[in-house]
Amino acid sequence: MKHVLIIEDEMLIAMHLESLIADIAGTTIDLAARESEAVLLAEARPPSLILSDVRLAEGTGTAAVRTIRKMLGPVPVIYVTGNPDHPECDAPVIAKPIRDDLLIAAASNMLSERSADIIAAA
Template sequence: MTDLPRPTTMSELIGPHLPFLRRYARALTGNQDSGDRHAAATLEAILVDPTCFDQSIGGKAGLFKVFHSIWSSAGAPVPEASDGLRGRAMAHMAKLTPNTREALLLHTVEGFSLDDVGAIMGLSGDEAQALVDLARKEMQQSVQGRVLIIEDEAIIAMDLEGIVTMMGHEVTGIARTRDAAVKMALEHKPDLILTDIQLADNSSGIDAINQILPDHDAPVIFITAFPERLLTGERPEPAFLIAKPYEPDQVISAVSQAMFFASTETLKA
């Protein structure tokens, strides 16, 4: 007698994608607590009414579609403006065309096809493409700044420098170790930091960031081959995380987002 395949449970469909939903929610809100609240509301909605979860478009896309429905019904909230770097970021956010930021993140950071982005947001693939293009244009025109790169692999560092420079930003330095990174950050006061985790002398990019942030408030993007070290489900986690190997569009999107939101949440060593 041939055993019939066991039906896939809802937790099996959703569970593997939760870390990425949390990453997306944090990038949208610029804040870990706010992002996690929206992610939790998504899970609660599915528990209350499982029919809202569209399995036909896949587990990840179905999960993000429920999130987007909740996000949109809440008015796609942008955090209230405040003083300092985050306040300036919120002022820029208020000028963005609605839905452009969401489409850009879904496509370039979360890796959804334009058709999937459309399915999640209730749009056609062509409409999703138009939103992504507009998001890139608006974000790159709105914010330019100084960027510190912490990366011990020369080819990757040069590639990141090229991408950041192409976007109109100034690279203040490239550090290969924790100590060099801390020194450069104190000397040049970057507006944004791109960092790997594992550095040349076996020091840690996480340690470098934790030394830098108490003295200098700047958003941080982790670019690492070890994302599992950061997406642990424990607090705090970074709002901006790109896994190696990366695509240039992922870096462009994350840099634009980070400049807007100025999230300084990072990890404790």
């Protein structure tokens, strides 16, 4: 089962991302609005993929991603942000407003690659 962590403090955008990812078969989803919440959720249920905004009302998505990667090792990330040139974005970026087709394609690709890596390591 693939698991996606969405880090987004704007509820309507978070729900939209959730609806797009829910269409990818065999995927479960957690939503976090704050940096600290994202870290706790990732620790409890390690994600196969993280979709993250950069700026949050409490903390930043980039700091949450760094902490999660320190705990869990490499985790694929797609930043979904209104600030696509942010210097701390060290992963693919999809600019807001979101193009649904790009997000679905990128997430599907990363989840497929992650599954292939797990199978190869077994």
